[in-house]
Amino acid sequence: MTATRTFTRVMVTGGAGFIGSNYVHYLLERHPAYQVVVVDKLTYAGNLASLADLDGDPRYSFVRADIADEAAIDAAMQGCDAVVNFAADSHVDRSLHDPGGFIRTDVHGVFVLLEAARRHGVRRFLQISTDEVYGHFPQGGESVETDRLRPRNPYSAAKAGGEMMVNAYVETHGLDAVITRGSNTFGPYQYPEKFIPLMITNALEDQPLPIYGDGLQRRDWLYVRDHCAGVDLVLHRGATGEAYNLGGGNEAVNLDVAKRILDRLGKPHSLLRHVGDRPGHDRRYALSTAKAEALGWEPRHDFSILLAETIDWYAANQPWWRAIKSGEFADWYAKNYAARGVHVG
Ligand code: NAD
Ligand code: DAU
Numbered sequence: 114m115t116a117t118r119t120f121t122r123v124m125v126t127g128g129a130g131f132i133g134s135n136y137v138h139y140l141l142e143r144h145p146a147y148q149v150v151v152v153d154k155l156t157y158a159g160n161l162a163s164l165a166d167l168d169g170d171p172r173y174s175f176v177r178a179d180i181a182d183e184a185a186i187d188a189a190m191q192g193c194d195a196v197v198n199f200a201a202d203s204h205v206d207r208s209l210h211d212p213g214g215f216i217r218t219d220v221h222g223v224f225v226l227l228e229a230a231r232r233h234g235v236r237r238f239l240q241i242s243t244d245e246v247y248g249h250f251p252q253g254g255e256s257v258e259t260d261r262l263r264p265r266n267p268y269s270a271a272k273a274g275g276e277m278m279v280n281a282y283v284e285t286h287g288l289d290a291v292i293t294r295g296s297n298t299f300g301p302y303q304y305p306e307k308f309i310p311l312m313i314t315n316a317l318e319d320q321p322l323p324i325y326g327d328g329l330q331r332r333d334w335l336y337v338r339d340h341c342a343g344v345d346l347v348l349h350r351g352a353t354g355e356a357y358n359l360g361g362g363n364e365a366v367n368l369d370v371a372k373r374i375l376d377r378l379g380k381p382h383s384l385l386r387h388v389g390d391r392p393g394h395d396r397r398y399a400l401s402t403a404k405a406e407a408l409g410w411e412p413r414h415d416f417s418i419l420l421a422e423t424i425d426w427y428a429a430n431q432p433w434w435r436a437i438k439s440g441e442f443a444d445w446y447a448k449n450y451a452a453r454g455v456h457v458g
Contacts, residue, residue: 115350115408118237120195122148126180126226127200129153131303132241132295132340134163136199139341141172148172152189153200154179157441162433163302180222186229195237196230197348198223201275204306205245205268206449209392212267219271220278227282227290238290239348240279244333244360245269246294249395257401258294258356266393276356283354291351293344296360296400300337300419301426305434306445308332309420312371313427314434316380323455326390328368331397335361336419339412346410357408360400363416370420377424389453 123140127133128151137149153159155177167173178185180200190196200222202208202215223240230238247256248263264270282288299309312322343359351357368385375382402410413419427434 115352117349119349120147120236122150122193123195123197124150124152124190124193126152126196126198127159129155129159129161129164130199130203131158132298132337133199134160134302135300135337136197136341136344137164137167137173139338139345141167141170143345149174150189150193151175152178152180152186156202157445158203158304160302160304160437162436181217181225183225183229186225187232190229190233190235193233193235195239195348196226196235197239197241197344198226199241201241201272202268205266206306206391207445208266208268208271210448212271215267215271216274219268220274223275223278227278227288231282231286231288236289237348238279238282238288239344239351240275240290240292241344242276242292242294242356243269243272244294244296244358244398244400245395246273246276247398249397250399251396255399255401256358258358258404265395280354289353291347291353292356293347294356294358294400295340295343296333296335296398298335298337298340300423301430302433303337305437305442308367309334309370309374309423310427310434312374313378313424314438316375316378316384317428317431319380319384321386321455322371322375322384323386323388323450323453324368324371325388325394325453328366328371328387330367330394331364332367333360333399334363334365334370334416334420335359336413343405343410343412346408347405350408357405358400358402359405359410359412360402361412361416362402362414364399365416373420374424377421378428386455388450388455
C-alpha cells in the first residue's frame with residue numbers, strides 16, 4: 114500500500130499558465146488547509162486573470178520570478194514542503210524558432226529548482242513532463258513508463274533533459290521526486306496558440322482554421338481537470354523516483370477534431386485550410402495509463418461532452434481570449450502562419 118503524504122505549503126511554478134492555474138484551483142479545493150505559493154515569470158503564456166478569483170484568499174500568494182533565477186527561487190521556496198513544477202516553454206512550434214529559451218527554462222530552470230529544493234529540505238518535488246519525451250508512436254501500441262525516451266523536437270528534447278536532471282537528484286541527493294507525463298491537454302484558460310483553442314477561437318472569428326499537412330496526425334486528448342487530478346494523486350501517493358503516464362484515452366485525428374468544433378459552432382467546413390506542415394511533426398502519441406490507474410487515477414473519458422463544454426467556455430468567455438489575441442499573439446501568428454501560406458491580417 115502506498116503511503117499518502119500531506120503538505121502544508123506547496124510551491125506551484127507556472128501557476129499562471131493553462132494547466133498550472135487549473136491545478137492551483139484544484140489544489141485549494143481538494144486540500145483546503147494548504148497554502149499555495151505561485152511562482153511565475155508571466156511570459157506571454159502567463160495570465161494573472163486566470164487566478165484573479167483567488168486575490169485576497171489568505172491561502173494564496175504570488176511571486177513573479179523566473180525559475181532560473183537562483184536568488185528569487187531561494188527566497189520564494191522558504192517554508193515550502195512541496196514543489197510542483199509546471200513552468201516551461203510549452204509550445205512545439207515556438208521551440209522551432211527559439212530553442213535556446215526552451216533549454217534555459219525547461220532544463221536549466223529545472224536544475225535551479227532542484228538545487229533549491231535540496232537546500233531547503235523540500236519533502237516532495239513533482240516535475241510535470243509530457244508524453245512527447247517518448248517521441249512518436251506512428252501506428253498502434255502505447256508508450257509505457259519504462260520505454261526509452263526518444264524526443265524528436267527541441268521542446269520535447271528539453272523536457273526530457275529536465276527529467277534526466279530530476280532523476281540525477283533522486284539518485285545522487287536522495288531527493289524525493291516524481292514525474293508525470295501528460296498527453297495533449299485541453300479545457301478552459303488555454304492560450305490560443307494551441308490546437309483546440311486556436312480552432313475554436315478562429316472559428317468564432319470566422320477566420321481560417323490552419324491544419325498542418327494532411328491533418329491526419331493523432332493526439333490523445335486529456336481534459337485539464339483530469340490532468341490536475343492525476344498530478345495531485347502522484348504528488349501525494351506516487352513512489353519516489355517513478356514516472357507516471359497521464360493519458361486521456363481519447364485518441365482523435367486532428368482534422369476530425371477541427372470539424373467537430375465547426376459543427377458545434379454552426380460554422381462551415383470551408384473554413385478548414387491545409388497549410389505547410391510542422392517540421393519533424395510527430396504523427397501520433399499514445400500512453401498506457403495502467404500505472405497511474407493502479408495508484409487510483411480515474412480520468413473521465415467522455416471526450417465529446419468535454420470538448421463541447423470547452424467550446425462553450427470559449428464562446429462564453431470571449432473577453433479572456435480576445436485580450437490575448439489582440440496582444441503578443443498577433444505577432445506570433447504572423448510569424449508562424451504567414452510562412453505556412455496563411456493569409457494574415
Ligand atoms: P503554458 O505555456 O500555458 O504555461 C506555462 C507557464 O509557465 C506560464 O504561466 C509562463 O508564464 C510560465 N513560465 C514560463 N517560463 C517560465 C520561467 N522561466 N519561470 C517561471 N515561469 C515561467 O503551459 P501549459 O500548457 O499549462 O503546460 C504546463 C506544463 O505542462 C509544462 O511543463 C508542459 O511541458 C506540460 N505539459 C503540457 C501539456 C499540454 O497539452 N498543454 C501536456 C503535457 C505536459
Ligand atoms: O502531447 C503533449 C504536448 O501537447 C505538450 O507537452 C505540449 O506542451 C503541448 O503544446 C502539446 O503539443 P502538440 O504539439 O501536440 O500540441 P499543439 O496544440 O501545438 O498541436 C496539436 C496537433 O495539432 C499537432 O498534431 C499539430 C496540429 N496543429 C497545431 C496547430 C497549433 C495544427 O494542425 N495546426 C495548428 O495551427
